[in-house]
Amino acid sequence: MANTPGNNPDDLDGDRRDFLLISTTTLGLAGVTMAAWPFIHSINPAKDVLALSSTEVDLSTVEVGMAITAMWRGKPVFIRHRSAAEIESARAVSLDELRDPQNDADRVQKPEWLIAVGVCTHLGCIPSGQSLGDNKGDFGGWYCPCHGSHYDASGRIRKGPAPFNLKVPPYAFTDDTTIVIG
Amino acid sequence: MKRTQSNNRLIQWIDERLPVFSYADHNVLAYPTPKNLNYWWNYGSIAGIVLVIMIVTGIFLAMNYQPHTDVAFASVERIVRDVNYGWLLRYLHMNGASMFFIVVYIHMFRGIYFGSYKAPREILWMVGVTIYVVMMATAFMGYVLPWGQMSFWGATVITNLFSAIPIIGDYIVTWVWGGFSVDVPTINRFFVWHYLLPAIILGLVIVHLWALHVHKSSNPLGIDIKTPQDMMPFHPYYTIKDLYGLGLFMIFFMYFVFFQPNFFGEADNYIPANPMVTPPHIVPEWYFLPFYAILRAIPDKLGGVVVMFAGVLILYVLPWLDTSKVRSATFRPIYKQLFWLFVANCLFLGWLGGKPTEGVYVIMTRLATGYYFAFFLVLMPLVGRLEKTKPLPNSIYEEVAKKCRAKED
Ligand code: HEM
Ligand code: FES
Numbered sequence: 001m002a003n004t005p006g007n008n009p010d011d012l013d014g015d016r017r018d019f020l021l022i023s024t025t026t027l028g029l030a031g032v033t034m035a036a037w038p039f040i041h042s043i044n045p046a047k048d049v050l051a052l053s054s055t056e057v058d059l060s061t062v063e064v065g066m067a068i069t070a071m072w073r074g075k076p077v078f079i080r081h082r083s084a085a086e087i088e089s090a091r092a093v094s095l096d097e098l099r100d101p102q103n104d105a106d107r108v109q110k111p112e113w114l115i116a117v118g119v120c121t122h123l124g125c126i127p128s129g130q131s132l133g134d135n136k137g138d139f140g141g142w143y144c145p146c147h148g149s150h151y152d153a154s155g156r157i158r159k160g161p162a163p164f165n166l167k168v169p170p171y172a173f174t175d176d177t178t179i180v181i182g
Numbered sequence: 183m184k185r186t187q188s189n190n191r192l193i194q195w196i197d198e199r200l201p202v203f204s205y206a207d208h209n210v211l212a213y214p215t216p217k218n219l220n221y222w223w224n225y226g227s228i229a230g231i232v233l234v235i236m237i238v239t240g241i242f243l244a245m246n247y248q249p250h251t252d253v254a255f256a257s258v259e260r261i262v263r264d265v266n267y268g269w270l271l272r273y274l275h276m277n278g279a280s281m282f283f284i285v286v287y288i289h290m291f292r293g294i295y296f297g298s299y300k301a302p303r304e305i306l307w308m309v310g311v312t313i314y315v316v317m318m319a320t321a322f323m324g325y326v327l328p329w330g331q332m333s334f335w336g337a338t339v340i341t342n343l344f345s346a347i348p349i350i351g352d353y354i355v356t357w358v359w360g361g362f363s364v365d366v367p368t369i370n371r372f373f374v375w376h377y378l379l380p381a382i383i384l385g386l387v388i389v390h391l392w393a394l395h396v397h398k399s400s401n402p403l404g405i406d407i408k409t410p411q412d413m414m415p416f417h418p419y420y421t422i423k424d425l426y427g428l429g430l431f432m433i434f435f436m437y438f439v440f441f442q443p444n445f446f447g448e449a450d451n452y453i454p455a456n457p458m459v460t461p462p463h464i465v466p467e468w469y470f471l472p473f474y475a476i477l478r479a480i481p482d483k484l485g486g487v488v489v490m491f492a493g494v495l496i497l498y499v500l501p502w503l504d505t506s507k508v509r510s511a512t513f514r515p516i517y518k519q520l521f522w523l524f525v526a527n528c529l530f531l532g533w534l535g536g537k538p539t540e541g542v543y544v545i546m547t548r549l550a551t552g553y554y555f556a557f558f559l560v561l562m563p564l565v566g567r568l569e570k571t572k573p574l575p576n577s578i579y580e581e582v583a584k585k586c587r588a589k590e591d
Contacts, residue, residue: 161478
């Protein structure tokens with residue numbers, strides 16, 4: 001009885017069954033995907049986290065040759081008041097020598113102020129080189145102790161595993177000695 | 183499934199409705215086990231017990247732990263100083279993690295030596311590899327919870343591994359963090375995962391045992407069970423052998439808990455996390471060091487991450503890389519030597535993972551990484567085909583009987 005043609009839906013109307021099966025499955029999967037999105041998105045940065053995203057810094061006390069570290073979005077931002085010699089050395093580098101080629105002029109708004117996110121582009125450690133006695137690496141900028149990345153005085157990657165230059169955050173001078181980062 | 187052996191009417195009544203007693207009889211008490219298992223077969227049951235210890239100590243720690251950046255560090259110190267026996271709970275849990283990895287690594291090397299992953303136990307092996315991967319994730323997130331310097335920078339470096347993925351990498355990292363750095367949302371969700379994953383491990387362990395009980399344990403000779411004479415019931419023979427091994431293991435474990443509780447840790451993790459300063463020498467926990475060494479052997483960011491993950495995932499295809507028909511290395515003179523070299527090489531990689539990336543260390547790390555992969559990808563397939571193996575014994579029973587006679591003489 002079970003195998004009489006009339007009892008097997010596949011024999012009865014195979015195409016119609018296939019259509020129903022495929023369309024139900026597709027719709028079901030689409031529904032599950034859409035329902036999953038709120039869950040996935042809920043662990044992206046929340047609105048209050050996004051709102052905390054600008055920082056004002058006063059530069060008036062930072063002498064030539066000094067550096068300060070500001071905090072922006074939970075990360076350090078390196079602000080270095082560069083000397084004429086440092087600016088010169090950063091500009092003298094030819095682009096062919098760079099892993100992530102970028103002119104010094106494209107990385108600064110005012111040449112004496114280098115402002116870059118102080119997070120190594122390899123795996124996120126904080127390079128040393130902000131204080132006087134620090135190891136500044138082979139290129140007079142910063143040195144990341146975690147896996148040995150060297151950055152130059154423009155924050156560009158010169159040696160080691162990091163793929164990119166230190167990121168320049170969005171910032172603006174609100175007057176001669178004040179910046180807003182973010 | 184057969185009925186329970188018991189004559190007790192209550193037991194029979196329950197068993198007919200929910201066959202727990204015949205199930206226990208079938209899978210533990212009368213469970214047929216090869217007669218010749220040696221002490222390398224103890225580590226599975228020890229791992230199970232360590233898992234229970236981790237879950238119990240973890241639940242009680244969680245009753246006093248607070249997953250927030252402002253107070254996490256202090257809450258762990260409070261557990262150690264003020265909570266009754268909190269020091270014991272924490273040191274059991276902290277050293278338990280290291281013990282877990284020691285036991286599981288021995289368990290895995292046992293599998294590689296005796297060819298336990300070969301047909302028909304491939305899925306058993308692959309479930310085991312999955313347990314290992316989930317364990318690594320669990321331990322990584324647990325280590326973040328005390329919120330010391332190593333917690334923070336370990337979390338930063340490891341989550342940044344995902345930034346190596348082209349195009350979407352940075353979004354994934356932000357998503358994992360729930361912000362723009364490892365911060366309040368991160369520690370909160372890591373705590374949730376750290377609480378949840380051990381339950382998933384427990385589920386995987388059940389699947390692991392399910393697969394085990396289909397074809398039963400392999401054995402040091404690596405030959406199949408042929409007659410009932412090759413086997414004996416698990417209880418009392420192996421329950422007592424497992425308990426004896428467990429006793430020795432617990433002495434080892436408790437030595438660290440009571441006399442060297444911070445032996446496996448890093449002093450820097452007793453400095454509260456500071457997102458503005460990376461310690462000059464950051465290292466992961468010892469059980470990750472071989473893979474950390476592999477990561478650093480490759481001078482390219484994406485390449486390093488890919489090769490490191492490959493180093494773990496390659497274990498999944500071991501059953502198909504090893505072409506030898508003979509399971510046990512006892513009968514494979516060449517493979518046996520390559521195996522011990524492989525073990526030494528893993529330890530060497532672990533040692534290198536804790537060294538700075540400079541000079542000779544870099545070269546040594548590259549060589550050791552080379553052998554790690556060559557062992558799996560070149561030597562296993564080739565040696566399996568070319569090697570002349572020693573003759574296999576006829577049966578487990580014969581071999582056991584021979585040994586007994588030799589002992590009596
Ligand atoms: C697979 C088993 C587990 C592993 C491998 C593991 C691993 C770890 C590790 C390595 C730490 C850091 C230890 C330290 O330096 O203090 C830790 C901490 C912690 N774990 Fe687990 N864990 C496991 C299961 C659990 C479970 C089941 C819970 C709770 C239900 C839990 C709750 C905690 C808590 C609250 C902490 C923070 C307190 C502390 O650091 O001592 N763990 N875990
Ligand atoms: S994080 Fe800076 S070199 Fe790896």
